[in-house]
Amino acid sequence: MSESISNENIQKYQSDLKNRQEAKVMQRAISHNGINSTAANFESEANMKPIFSVEVDTGEVSNQQHSGRCWIFAALNTMRHNLAKNFNLSGDFELSQIYTTFWDKFEKCNWFLENIIRTADQPLTSRRVSWLLDSPQQDGGQWDMLCAVIEKYGVAPQSAMVETANSNDTSELNAVLNQKLRIDAIKLRELANDGKDVQAAKDDMLSEIYRVLVYAFGEPVSTFNFEYRDEKHEYHVDNDLTPKKFFDKYVNLNLEDYVSIINSPTEDKPYDNTYTVDMLGNVINGRQVKHLNLEMDKLEELTITQLKNGESVWFGSDVAKESERKKGIMDDALYSKGELFDIDLGMSKAEQLDFHQSVMNHAMVITGVDIVDGKPTKWKVENSWGNKVGSKGYFVMSESWFRRFTYQVVINKKYLSEADNASQEKDPVVLDPWDPMGTLAFFEK
Numbered sequence: 001m002s003e004s005i006s007n008e009n010i011q012k013y014q015s016d017l018k019n020r021q022e023a024k025v026m027q028r029a030i031s032h033n034g035i036n037s038t039a040a041n042f043e044s045e046a047n048m049k050p051i052f053s054v055e056v057d058t059g060e061v062s063n064q065q066h067s068g069r070c071w072i073f074a075a076l077n078t079m080r081h082n083l084a085k086n087f088n089l090s091g092d093f094e095l096s097q098i099y100t101t102f103w104d105k106f107e108k109c110n111w112f113l114e115n116i117i118r119t120a121d122q123p124l125t126s127r128r129v130s131w132l133l134d135s136p137q138q139d140g141g142q143w144d145m146l147c148a149v150i151e152k153y154g155v156a157p158q159s160a161m162v163e164t165a166n167s168n169d170t171s172e173l174n175a176v177l178n179q180k181l182r183i184d185a186i187k188l189r190e191l192a193n194d195g196k197d198v199q200a201a202k203d204d205m206l207s208e209i210y211r212v213l214v215y216a217f218g219e220p221v222s223t224f225n226f227e228y229r230d231e232k233h234e235y236h237v238d239n240d241l242t243p244k245k246f247f248d249k250y251v252n253l254n255l256e257d258y259v260s261i262i263n264s265p266t267e268d269k270p271y272d273n274t275y276t277v278d279m280l281g282n283v284i285n286g287r288q289v290k291h292l293n294l295e296m297d298k299l300e301e302l303t304i305t306q307l308k309n310g311e312s313v314w315f316g317s318d319v320a321k322e323s324e325r326k327k328g329i330m331d332d333a334l335y336s337k338g339e340l341f342d343i344d345l346g347m348s349k350a351e352q353l354d355f356h357q358s359v360m361n362h363a364m365v366i367t368g369v370d371i372v373d374g375k376p377t378k379w380k381v382e383n384s385w386g387n388k389v390g391s392k393g394y395f396v397m398s399e400s401w402f403r404r405f406t407y408q409v410v411i412n413k414k415y416l417s418e419a420d421n422a423s424q425e426k427d428p429v430v431l432d433p434w435d436p437m438g439t440l441a442f443f444e445k
Contacts, residue, residue, distance in 0.1 A: 030340070039335040048329045048396040052380045054304070055368035056312045059084055059091030061393025063386035065168035068139030068442035071316075071363040072100050073384035075146045076155070078312050078365055078410075079251050087250065088230035094158040095251075098167040099243065102213055102220045103153045104145070107282040108137040109181060109209045113202050115279050116185045120192035128279065131433050136181035139170050140442025141282065143314060143363075143410045147255040148286030153220075154243030155251060160224035166216040173216045180209065226250075255287075259416075259424055262291040262408045263299050264437055265350045269429075271295055272420075276428040277438035291437055292424045296349075296403050302411045304369055304376060309415075312367045312382070316408035316441050319362035322401060328390020330381070331398035332405070349404055353436045360407040360436075362443035364395070376402075385445045407437070 017023050030038050058081050064073045076095040084093050112132065119129050166173045184205045191198045214220075226238040226246065241249075262275075269275060275291045294302075303313050323330040338345035352358035368380030379402055381395040390396075413421055431437060 026340075035337060035340070036335055039337045039340040041333055041336050044331045044334045044398070045327065045329060047333075048331055048378060048398065050328075050380065050391045050394065050396050052368035052370040052378070054307050054371060055380060056081060056307060056310060057085060058312065058365075058367050058382055059093065061382055061387050062094055062097070062384045064097070064384045064445055065163075066444060067101075067167065067170040068444050069097060069101055069167075069170075070384055070443055071141045071143070071146060071441035072097050072104070074314050074363040074365050074382075074441075075143065076100065077382060077384065078314050079155070079253060081312050081367075082253075083250050086252075087228075087236075088232065089228060090231060093228070096156040096158045096161040096221075098163050098217055099156045099161040099220055100146070100149055100153075101139075101167055102161075102217045104141065104149050104282055105137060105177070106206075106210060106213055107149065107152075107284075107286075109177065110202075110206060110284060111282050112136045112181055113184060113188060113205060114284055116188050117192055117198050117202070120189045120198075128433060132279065133182060133185065136178045136185070138174060138440065138442060140440030142280070142289050142440060143258070143260050143316075143408070144287050144289040145282045147258070148281070148283035150247060151255060152283055152286060154245070154247040156221050156224060156243045156246060157226055157228075159227070161218065161221045164217055173212075176212060177209070180205075180212070257412050257414065258410050259413055260289075260291045260408055261299050261302060261411050262293050262437060263296045263349075264293050264353060264407065265296075265348075266353050266436075267350070269293050269437070272423040274424060274426045274428040275431055275437060277431045277433060277435055279433045280438045288428075289438075290428050291408070292420070294420065298420070299406075299409055300376065300403070302415050303366060303409050304371070305415045306411055307366065307369055311412065312365045314363060314410040315366055315406055316360040316363050317402075317406040318358045318360060319364070319405075319443055321358055321405050323395075325385065325389050328383075328393075328395040330395055330401045330405070332401045333398065352404075356436075358405060359439040360441060361439060363441035366397075366409075367394070375399075 062073050062077060064070055076097060080093060080095050083089065115132055119126065119132065122129050187201060188198050191201055221243065223240055223242055226241055229235055271293050273293055275293060276289050280289050306313050319330065322332045322334050324334060347357055365382040366379055367382045369376050370378045376399050378399060379397040381397050383390065383393055383395050385393065387393040413424065416424065
């Protein structure tokens with residue numbers, strides 16, 4: 001039987017508090033200064049100096065503005081690093097984030113409508129239908145979803161398709177698209193349950209969605225001339241390129257070589273197996289979201305190996321936890337909040353996932369690591385929040401934060417062991433749509 005809080009209970013709690021000699025001092029300090037400021041650990045800031053023994057040469061940071069496109073920015077940043085180096089481009093060169101965003105959103109709308117048709121026989125109270133309707137499309141994504149878009153549409157330099165007001169702040173566009181998609185869902189469910197042609201209706205819906213996206217973002221570029229001056233100020237031009245030709249010639253990556261490695265130490269996900277997530281994706285018949293779950297020591301070793309070979313690392317983490325954006329510090333020793341309140345705030349990584357305390361919500365790029373006596377101590381991180389935070393946009397991540405709040409890295413298969421590559425080839429276990437490993441990277445600036 002449930003019990004309510006009695007007056008006797010409250011009197012006991014009040015008495016317990018009065019017996020604490022520090023109570024009044026703590027109340028004044030915390031209520032006046034705030035929790036984080038009072039709990040700040042100044043040793044953390046001293047330890048997080050932006051000096052690293054291993055670094056990948058990178059340029060200026062990008063800025064996702066008020067949008068949840070961190071996963072796109074991070075992925076395109078990993079690609080522009082080698083492109084800029086190979087063609088001697090200046091440090092401010094960027095690939096067009098809006099071009100990739102346009103096709104991602106268009107494909108996500110089709111993905112949603114197809115899943116509405118697929119679940120049309122289920123009641124609205126079904127958890128899967130409810131999950132679909134909760135967020136028909138949004139800004140967030142996963143590495144494999146990025147690959148699916150690029151493999152189909154290629155990429156473009158930012159000079160060929162520039163940002164607009166609606167890509168810099170996607171909130172109004174997302175509201176319009178999600179309202180339209182929910183209205184379309186009503187129509188498609190009715191047509192499907194009446195045995196009528198849903199695909200013809202969906203085609204009309206997609207035509208309207210394409211128009212909305214063009215009005216908001218502009219027509220996606222189909223051909224362009226790539227003009228640039230290299231670091232020696234020599235002029236170059238490459239005419240009549242398509243986005244796919246540009247990707248093949250200038251980015252020149254085999255995306256099939258890059259796989260998602262996760263660390264999820266929960267009982268439902270044994271290591272050395274692969275996992276996918278039901279109803280998670282964007283491009284129908286495109287690349288499937290697939291994760292190989294490895295122990296954290298392996299994930300860390302692979303990250304260091306890739307950095308030492310001159311490649312930056314796309315990674316997904318919970319940036320909302322124990323981080324200070326202005327100073328650009330991510331460290332789980334940054335605040336001593338448990339000590340401040342004299343309460344236990346300790347959780348294992350598995351418990352954080354199982355009990356909804358933490359999930360991957362932001363994608364960034366690891367560009368360096370500081371190794372002391374053979375062990376990593378801190379990591380250099382390229383964010384996409386502009387150059388006015390951190391050290392000109394770069395953050396410092398402690399080793400303990402990396403192990404606790406990093407859930408995903410993208411690694412070239414050539415760095416995996418033979419056994420790990422064999423594990424990666426396994427057919428994936430299908431997880432529910434709401435599984436923590438299905439969370440999208442979407443964190444806004």
